[in-house]
Amino acid sequence: MWHYGGELSWGPEQPEAMLYLGVGDKYTEMNAALPNHHTGCIIRIARDGTIPAGNLPVHIKPAACWA
Secondary structure (H helix, E strand, C coil), X not given: CCCCEEEXXXXXXXXXXXXXXXXXXXXXXXXXXXXXXXXXXXXXXXXXXXXXXXXXXXXXXXXXXXX
């Protein structure tokens, strides 16, 4: 049904591996569909903490959301 999620790993991209963080829906499945929530996202950030190009457009989800 629903889950809190919680996966953290470095991606295979070299030399600039990205950090990926899986975030669950926090027991509220509708939050995953809302554009102002990180819930239901896979967050992707660069090693230096910046948001890489190629993440979802900000009108769909917050800038750090990759998928």
